[in-house]
Amino acid sequence: MTVTRGLEGVVATTSSISSIIDDTLTYVGYDIDDLAVNASFEEVIYLLWHRKLPTQIELEELKSQLADNARLPKEVLDHFKMYPIDQVHPMAALRSAVSLLGLYDQEADAMDEQANYNKAIRLQAKMPSIVAAFARVRKGLEPVEPRKDLSFAANFLYMLTGNEPEAIAVEAIDKALVLHADHELNASTFTARVCVATLADVYSGITAAIGALKGPLHGGANEAVMKMLTEIGTLENVDSYVREKLEKKEKIMGFGHRVYRKGDPRAKHLREMSKKLTELTGEPHWYEMSTQIEAIVTGEKNLPPNVDFYSASVYHSLGIDHDLFTPIFAVSRVSGWLAHILEQYENNRLIRPRAEYTGPGMQKYVPIGLRG
Numbered sequence: 001m002t003v004t005r006g007l008e009g010v011v012a013t014t015s016s017i018s019s020i021i022d023d024t025l026t027y028v029g030y031d032i033d034d035l036a037v038n039a040s041f042e043e044v045i046y047l048l049w050h051r052k053l054p055t056q057i058e059l060e061e062l063k064s065q066l067a068d069n070a071r072l073p074k075e076v077l078d079h080f081k082m083y084p085i086d087q088v089h090p091m092a093a094l095r096s097a098v099s100l101l102g103l104y105d106q107e108a109d110a111m112d113e114q115a116n117y118n119k120a121i122r123l124q125a126k127m128p129s130i131v132a133a134f135a136r137v138r139k140g141l142e143p144v145e146p147r148k149d150l151s152f153a154a155n156f157l158y159m160l161t162g163n164e165p166e167a168i169a170v171e172a173i174d175k176a177l178v179l180h181a182d183h184e185l186n187a188s189t190f191t192a193r194v195c196v197a198t199l200a201d202v203y204s205g206i207t208a209a210i211g212a213l214k215g216p217l218h219g220g221a222n223e224a225v226m227k228m229l230t231e232i233g234t235l236e237n238v239d240s241y242v243r244e245k246l247e248k249k250e251k252i253m254g255f256g257h258r259v260y261r262k263g264d265p266r267a268k269h270l271r272e273m274s275k276k277l278t279e280l281t282g283e284p285h286w287y288e289m290s291t292q293i294e295a296i297v298t299g300e301k302n303l304p305p306n307v308d309f310y311s312a313s314v315y316h317s318l319g320i321d322h323d324l325f326t327p328i329f330a331v332s333r334v335s336g337w338l339a340h341i342l343e344q345y346e347n348n349r350l351i352r353p354r355a356e357y358t359g360p361g362m363q364k365y366v367p368i369g370l371r372g
């Protein structure tokens with residue numbers, strides 16, 4: 001047996017959803033640079049699920065299906081009030097709420113194509129409602145009902161704050177959602193596919209994927225980046241902080257990638273947004289600190305920033321609580337997870353690799369009374 005640690009370079013499936021070749025990311029053949037500038041998140045959802053861009057009529061239909069399904073069942077909202085609110089990370093709340101949603105979906109275990117598509121719509125529609133409602137309930141505020149006249153991105157911000165968001169904030173969130181939507185066989189998507197390849201239901205797959213995204217080596221890195229920026233505090237502290245960490249062989253969050261070598265093509269869009277938003281909020285130091293960190297880490301380790309690095313200062317500039325950064329990633333990535341789950345069901349085979357055993361050789365059972 002040959003063991004490939006972390007499955008690096010192992011090709012575990014075929015997929016027609018997204019690809020990363022020579023540091024270029026495409027969704028269904030469309031370059032992420034093109035989509036980031038031109039497409040709305042709703043168009044991207046359609047693209048990932050149908051492998052084609054929607055016509056105007058198809059887009060309107062998807063938007064109204066999402067709007068019609070955005071309300072949360074009362075049971076989920078009531079459940080939030082039972083959580084030990086001070087200790088619960090919003091990713092844990094999201095993971096639990098998605099699992100709970102499955103209990104109230106009468107089609108939860110139906111496996112036909114239409115039922116699975118219906119569940120995809122419901123989950124995509126309800127994820128931002130869960131994140132926004134939890135964020136409010138934990139502050140003692142009432143959840144805000146979703147509106148049918150707003151875009152997906154605008155509705156999310158509206159449910160979070162209770163106010164109609166400014167155009168610049170909607171533009172930033174919409175672009176962030178487009179950029180995070182899918183990424184080939186990343187850890188959380190692989191988790192979702194492994195889970196549903198047992199023919200488990202869609203809710204199980206998404207619950208598992210949220211768990212995988214939560215870790216700081218994956219989606220949790222965006223929150224960790226903001227923690228680092230806050231700890232550093234000022235431009236003057238950047239140099240010593242970063243060099244000390246590198247000397248101690250500690251990781252700088254938001255840098256490095258398993259697949260990209262020259263750089264993550266999504267990072268430049270978020271860098272640009274970070275510059276614009278931090279200037280607008282009168283806090284350019286978050287961007288300046290970030291670029292200085294980038295210069296040191298790239299210079300010393302030849303490690304470029306990944307998608308999580310500049311998204312931190314973008315979300316911070318929008319006034320979003322730091323522990324909601326990863327849940328926002330999930331609100332976007334659920335579109336990719338769902339596309340992969342539907343693709344897995346279309347041509348399923350159980351995913352079951354092997355492990356090379358490194359424990360002791362054959363041993364004889366010793367009754368408990370005779371053990372030393």
Ligand SMILES: CC(=O)SCCNC(=O)CCNC(=O)[C@H](O)C(C)(C)COP(=O)(O)OP(=O)(O)OC[C@H]1O[C@@H](n2cnc3c(N)ncnc32)[C@H](O)[C@@H]1OP(=O)(O)O
Nearest residue numbers: 216217218219221250251252253254255256257258306308
């Ligand atoms: C959406 C996303 O999931 S993007 C990734 C988000 N995660 C992060 O930003 C966390 C920080 N980055 C990392 O931990 C890694 O780069 C990962 C997890 C993204 C990729 O991991 P791997 O492909 O397994 O690379 P691995 O961790 O083995 O690193 C290879 C080498 O680069 C170094 N390295 C990798 N990332 C970093 C980093 N961020 N800071 C400092 N050194 C790093 C490692 O220490 C290692 O050095 P060594 O060979 O001297 O021991």
Ligand SMILES: O=C([O-])CC(=O)C(=O)O
Nearest residue numbers: 182183185186187258307
């Ligand atoms: O692909 C990966 O390993 C991680 C990543 O960048 C993502 O999921 O967006």
